[in-house]
Amino acid sequence: MRIIAHLDMDSFFASVEERDKPYLKGLPIVVGADPKGGSGRGVVSTSSYAARSYGIFSATPIGQAWRLSEKAKKEGLQGVVFVTPRFSKYGEVSDKVMDIVKRHLKPFYVSLFEKEKPAFEQVSVDECYFDLSFAGTYAKATEIAGKIKRQIKIKEKLTCSVGIGPNKLIAKVASDFEKPNGLTVVKEEFVEEFLNPLPIRKIPGVGPVAEAKFKACGVTKIVQARKLGEEKIRSLLGKWGSDLYRKFTGQSDSVIITEKPPAKSVGEQETLSVDSLEFKELIPFVQKLAKQVAERVIEEGIDSFRTVVVTVRFADFTTVSRSRTFKSPISQGGMLARYATAMFCPFLDRRENPGRQKIRLVGIRVEKFM
Numbered sequence: 001m002r003i004i005a006h007l008d009m010d011s012f013f014a015s016v017e018e019r020d021k022p023y024l025k026g027l028p029i030v031v032g033a034d035p036k037g038g039s040g041r042g043v044v045s046t047s048s049y050a051a052r053s054y055g056i057f058s059a060t061p062i063g064q065a066w067r068l069s070e071k072a073k074k075e076g077l078q079g080v081v082f083v084t085p086r087f088s089k090y091g092e093v094s095d096k097v098m099d100i101v102k103r104h105l106k107p108f109y110v111s112l113f114e115k116e117k118p119a120f121e122q123v124s125v126d127e128c129y130f131d132l133s134f135a136g137t138y139a140k141a142t143e144i145a146g147k148i149k150r151q152i153k154i155k156e157k158l159t160c161s162v163g164i165g166p167n168k169l170i171a172k173v174a175s176d177f178e179k180p181n182g183l184t185v186v187k188e189e190f191v192e193e194f195l196n197p198l199p200i201r202k203i204p205g206v207g208p209v210a211e212a213k214f215k216a217c218g219v220t221k222i223v224q225a226r227k228l229g230e231e232k233i234r235s236l237l238g239k240w241g242s243d244l245y246r247k248f249t250g251q252s253d254s255v256i257i258t259e260k261p262p263a264k265s266v267g268e269q270e271t272l273s274v275d276s277l278e279f280k281e282l283i284p285f286v287q288k289l290a291k292q293v294a295e296r297v298i299e300e301g302i303d304s305f306r307t308v309v310v311t312v313r314f315a316d317f318t319t320v321s322r323s324r325t326f327k328s329p330i331s332q333g334g335m336l337a338r339y340a341t342a343m344f345c346p347f348l349d350r351r352e353n354p355g356r357q358k359i360r361l362v363g364i365r366v367e368k369f370m
Contacts, residue, residue, distance in 0.1 A: 003133045006162065006172045007101060008163075009126035010181060015048070028079075030081070040063055043059050047060070097126075097156060098128060148162070164186065167254065173198070173204075195223070206244070230242055230245040266293060268364060268365075271313075277358045277359060286310075290340045297333075307368040311362070313363075
């Protein structure tokens, strides 16, 4: 019997800020870019549950978040507290949380004479999958998950939600079912019953485009999507429809990946505070990004690379990328900065910017590692 768990920290960044700054407790918190009175750029990284009640979620444009906060204040509600992210701090806390999870798996998998790793997969800074099949029963698996939740609460003063099911898909959906601080168990024989009433967007991979196509067929719930049948869903979405139909029935063959796959690319992108076409502003901006990419390359343990990709998003949101692959590998940050700058300069004139549009965002990425 396969028993998989998915752990998801509750509004992680915002919860860390609330824990470290008690005066924020209970307030609507948004961690993200500076809203600058509604003219700020960037998006919300995380919002607290209080802020979500205002309609502010992860990836909400920061300017929109500010306007929603102002609307709430006019209605007599508490205004949002906007907090600058502390990513290094969140990384430290994440490491401690993941160590707590692994400590509850290790005794069952690792002896003094074996090097086998626990079936554990961290998929982001605040979520992970782990295999609890060794527990033998859902009751025992639930007990172990409960211990993990309690230890995270005691050690880190944070809450998390855990979903347990027969595969990664069901565990993921279940972890979101009773947030915050939830523990939802879905046994194999109850999978369809669990999924039936849920909105189709609860299935990972169903985005706005797919949702719109289903709505045109009168489908909003998973049970309705399943009744369409595989062929109909394939006609709506192409080959991907077959995989999605299996998800609607609760099937998933995805395995827990215990080894981190090597990175295929390393990159950074950043939105300018103000759209610009000024050489003296943009060139230092590009060189700063190149330095950040070079630092990440070193952190990833990559010796060298051969391809550099520069991406530019204009004020009208048109996005253009240009790449160059070099015969000799690049191993120095200074060289990356020079090449990236040379590739970017045509976007400042009519070679790559015939309409002389201002630039909104710049990205630099490196590939083909050596």
